[in-house]
Structure formats: C-alpha cells, structure tokens
Amino acid sequence: MKRIVILGSTGSIGVQTLDVVRRFPDRLQVVGLAARRQDLLSKQAREFGVPYVAIGEGANVQDGFPSNTSVFNEAGSLERLATLPDADMVVVATVGRAGLLATLAALKAGKRVGLANKEVLVMAGSLVTSMAREYGGELVPIDSEHSALWQCLVGEDLSAIHELILTASGGALRDRPLDELSTVTPEEALRHPTWRMGPKVTIDSATLMNKGLEVIEAHWLFNCPYERIRVVLHPTSVVHSLVQFTDGSVKAQLGRTDMRLPIQYALSHPERWEHQELQVDIMKLGALEFAEPEWARYPCLELAIEAGKRGGTYPAALCGADEVAVELFISGRIPLTGIPELVGEVLQAHENLSTPDLDDILAADSAARERCLTLARSRGWN
Template sequence: MKNISILGVTGSIGTQALDVIRDAENEVRLVGVTAHRNFEKLVDIIEEFKPKYIGVTDSDCFGKVKEYCEKANMNCELYSGEEALEKIATLEEVDTVLTSVVGIAGLKPTIKAIRAKKNIALANKETLVVAGDIVMSEAKENGVEILPVDSEHGAIFQCLQGNESKDVNKIILTASGGPFRGRKRDELKTITPSQALKHPKWNMGRKISIDSSTLVNKGLEVIEAHFLFGVDYENIEVIVHPQSIVHSMVEYVDNSIIAQLGSTDMRLPIQYALCYPERNRAVAHSLSFKEASTLTFEEPDMDTFRCLKLAYEAGKMGGNMPAIYNGANEIAVELFLDEKISYLQIEEIIESSMKEFEFVEKPTLDQVLDIDRRVREYVLKKYVK
C-alpha cells in the first residue's frame, strides 16, 4: 500500500485525487491533508477518509476544525499556519506527497518533503518555475522522484517511458487556447473575471483558469517542462489543440512522434502519478474516437497573448527571472479577480516587473522568496491606488 499526504486537499486537484483514492481499492491510503479555509469541505473529507494528520493554514478555520475534532473525538493530530504545510509534507509514514496548493506557497513544503526523502506528485507548477534548479538538485541529491500531475507534463512523462532522454528531439506542449482563442487585442480590453473563468474544456480553480485564458499557464508549463525533462527552450514547442484530446507529444531524433491521448479528466494524470509505476483500472472515462473524430492544431497567437512570449523570455534568461514573472502574475491575477485592474494589465504588470528588478543568475532559496515579496510590493504600490 502507498501512503500519501495531500497539500491543498479541498482544491480542484485535491478533490479529484480523492476520487482516485476511492477507486484504488485500498492500494492508496490518505495519511495527512492540509486545507486553507474551506471548513465544510474539509470536515466531509475528515469524516470519510479519517486522516491521522490534519493541517489548516487559516487561523479561524483551524479553530473550527479543532473544535469539531474534539467534539467528534477524532483520533488525529492538528497543525496550524505555515507549519501545517511543512508538517504534513514530511510525515514519517508518508511515501508520496501530492502538492496541489496554489502558487509559490507550495515551494517551501515541497523542498522540505524532498529533504525528508518523499516522492513528489507535483501539481504546483510554480515550485519548479521559481526554483527549478534548486528543486531538481535537491531531488537528485535525495534520490526523490518528481512525478508530474499536470495533464501536459503527465502526458510527456508517459511518452518518455521506455526511451532515453538523449533521443528526444523536442517536446510539444498542447494548449486548448483558453476561452478567448481567436480574439484580437482590441477584443480583450473589456474582458471581465467571470468571462475569463469560463474555460471551454477543463474544470479548474480560479487562479489557473485566469492563467489559462492569458496563456500564462502554458508559459509556466514551458518553464516547468524545461526543468522536469532537461530540454532546452528552443526544443519546447507550444501548439494550440482546441479539442484537448492530445495532451502532449514527444518528437524523437528519428522524427517519430509519440502522443498521449485521453479524455479531459485530470484524474487520469493524478492516478498515474499516485500509482506509478503501476497502472490502475480506469477512473477517467474512455475516449471515444467516434465522438472525437476531428483533431486540429494551430500556432499560438503570441502577439495577442504576449504572456506566453514573456514566459519564454523569462525562462531563457533563467536565474531569478522566472520567479519575477511568476510573482508578478500571481499578484496581477489577484488584482484582476478583485476587479482592481483590467485584463490586459496582467500582461503589462508582468512585463513591467521583468524590466524593474535586477537579474540574479543563481539565486538562493531566500533570494527567490525575497524577490517574490518585492515584486508583489512593487505591483501593489504602482497599480493599486
């Protein structure tokens, strides 16, 4: 049996991971969980899965959870605040940690888990984006596997099985194009948060839905792929595939292309990561080629959706620039969702931040966290009146 903990259990990835665990027929046991402030959902999870260790980062929610567990006489250990993430990430009983918290908050607990020699099922792409060199170096030093949970990186991971990295010609990341595919810049000036949250194919959290609409999400995936698979940016191609059936592809030196196809169901890559190297019985729906008879592919419009171009620039520069890109985007998305900036200002904020801050070629973990803080302060001071 594989023992796992989930950081961010009440989020989109976390709740879909629970479906995988339910279907795993006692092959996967949930030992620890963390949540932020979704009390009702967390209580339901506690009642069903009875995890021994529970972490809650929001103080008010922690108080409610503590009271509930005491009244219900639950046999569990509770942790609060930032300590909660790190405690649940380093539990002695755990084999694999699924990191599905949103944003840079996942970085420190992921590194702690790696140092505790836990395999990582990585759904938090920002961890590799902001500190890829540090994370991959720690994983190698500690003999830890980084198992991608993203649909695209999970697809690439499967396409690489049985092959050698030296034989890879390029990685092809597919993108749905988001809700505004085909639109021009003038049509994006009045986009509202509710419009940007309506993804045409995937059911995702708020932040990643906005990122998908701007193509920031694909930019982050480009940087993540560079670190996960050791492929140069010149050999990572993004192609728009509106049907979202081909989840990504690998082209080899003989020009053969291996693709991974499946239904638009995140439980598929989650299951593969949690059960690797075994394949369990299907939890995702079977793909019907009769219903999906047409597959189309097109170039991404990086003149309209400039955030993808900026991601390539940040990735190629390396150093602390991806952290600047990511930090600027995270705070910009928050401001957009709060209706304090316009949609196109997300791109403006990223570009402005990349020009504002000094380049550091080999940042330490503390420098990564510091530049993230400084970028957010800069954006709030400049754009929020």
C-alpha cells in the same frame, strides 16, 4: 497500500485526488491533508479517517475534526505534513508559492512528490531538482501536459528528444477580437472551454501565462533546453502533449479532459489501474487540429518563456507578479490586459541574481508582488 499526503485538498486538484483515492481504497490511504477552508477539510478528514491535517498558520481550529485527528496550525505545518514518516507520497496541489517550502522539505525527506503546483518548479527549478537528486526524492508530474510527456518518454532516452510539444487549448478568449480583450470580465475569462480548474490556473490559461509556466516546468522536469520545447494550439485538448524524437518518430498521449487520469497515473506509476469512466471512444474524436499560437493575443506566453530563458530569479519574479496581477483582475480592479502590462514592467525592473539560493528566490517573489501592487496603484487601479 500507498500512504499519501495531499496539500491543497479542498481545491480542484485536491478534490479530484480524493476522488481517485475513493476509487482505490485498497491501494491508497490518506495520512495527511492541508487546506484553509475548514468546513470541507474537516469533512474530508472524517470521510477518509485522516490522522493529520494542517489548516493554515494561526487559524483557530473550528469544530468538526474527528477527535483522533491531530490539527496543525503553526508555522511550518505544510512542511511537517510533507515529511510525515508515515507518508510514501506527497501530492502538492496548492497554488502559487504556497507549496514551495513543503515540496523542498518532502524531497529532502526522500519522498515521491506528485507536483500539480507548477509555480514551485517555475520559481525554484534548479533548487527543487537538485534537492531531489541529492536526497533521493522523486518528482512526478500531475499537470496533464507533463504527465503526457512523461508517459511518451517511458523507456526512452532523454537525449533522443528532438522536441517536446505542449498543447494549449487557447483558453476562454481565443476567439475574442483583440481590441475587446481589455473589456473582458473575470466571469468571461473564468469560463474555460475544455477544463474545469481553480481560478488562478483558469485565468493563466486565458492569457496563456499557464502555457509559459508549463514550458519552464517541462524544461526542469525533462532537463530539456528551451529551444527544444514548443507550444501549439489544439482547441479540443484531446492530445495532451507530444514528443518528437531525433529519428522523426512522434509519440502523443491522448485522453479525456479529466485531471483524474494524470493524477491517477502519478499515484499508480509504474502500474496502470483500471478506470472504465476514463475510456475514450476514438471513433468520436474527430479531426485533431494544431496551429501556431497567435503571439500578439498572448503576450504573457512570451514573457514567461523569456523569463525562463533568462533564468536566475526572473521566473520567481514572474510568478510573484502574475499571482498578484491575477488576483487584481479576478477582484475586478484591473483589466485582463493589465496582467501582461504589470508583469512585463515588473520583469523589466527586475535585478536578476543568476544562481539564487532559496532566500534570494523568496525575496525576488516578494519584491515582485510589492512592485506589481505599487504599479497598479500608480495607474489608479485600486
């Protein structure tokens, strides 16, 4: 029986993680849940008989939690859940910077961390990976592309990687004329062609910021130089990613566009557990098409890769600015094209620290958020 904590249990990844738990009740047990929407959280706590939940700092505890569930609402509650002695594994399914401190705490406590919250690794890849190494924690990917790379790399020597190839569907706007991108509504951008996901990652997919973040994530997870990580467009999202090896052999991982597969793999590894619903009929796959991304359509992709290559606090500034810009777009206050515009300006003004500690990273993130808001206001985007 694996005992797991899920941070962000009410979101898209969190709900699907609980779906996997529901399928394997004799192998998985939930010992902690964290989120802010208490109606759904208390329902989840009741269904899974969860002993510990965290509801967000300072929030009033609403009715509905089982009497034997301890509810945390003080500062540091996510870290407290992430280090529960009862937990074998922590699934970090929060979004943006929310999961950073808890991920570090879990790794410091020697836990296995299933990471969906990619911004954590983007902001603080050096700290997170060295924390895992130093304290014997383990970091396993949940993002489908990185799960695919991980599955292709089982039994392989990382030094034999010629290229990691991340596939991208191109998002909701891949076929929109470029001169119409400034008038795209949040509803249109939120209609992803192949995946159903939370709002931030869906908008990041429309701008391909998401793929840029994934390049940085792959760099840290597989210790691979940026020059050996490539992004290709693959509209149907059947191939989740590929690895080309130094001898010219290419391995790919294919599967349904269903996050329950990478979530389940992270939970079951090194085993594979049967899941009939996720079987693929390869006769129905059709042609597998790949293309170069159209860089002019996706300025966020280049911004992110460049921030990753520059390193230091650039990626934290990128994440902070992007999180704010995406919120402004979703709330109808800036156009979609305002996202790369604001993020680009924030990065241009950013004063980099090349070997940052945690405080430097948090400060860079906060300063970027502030600057992004100020820039938006200065353009009359209120």
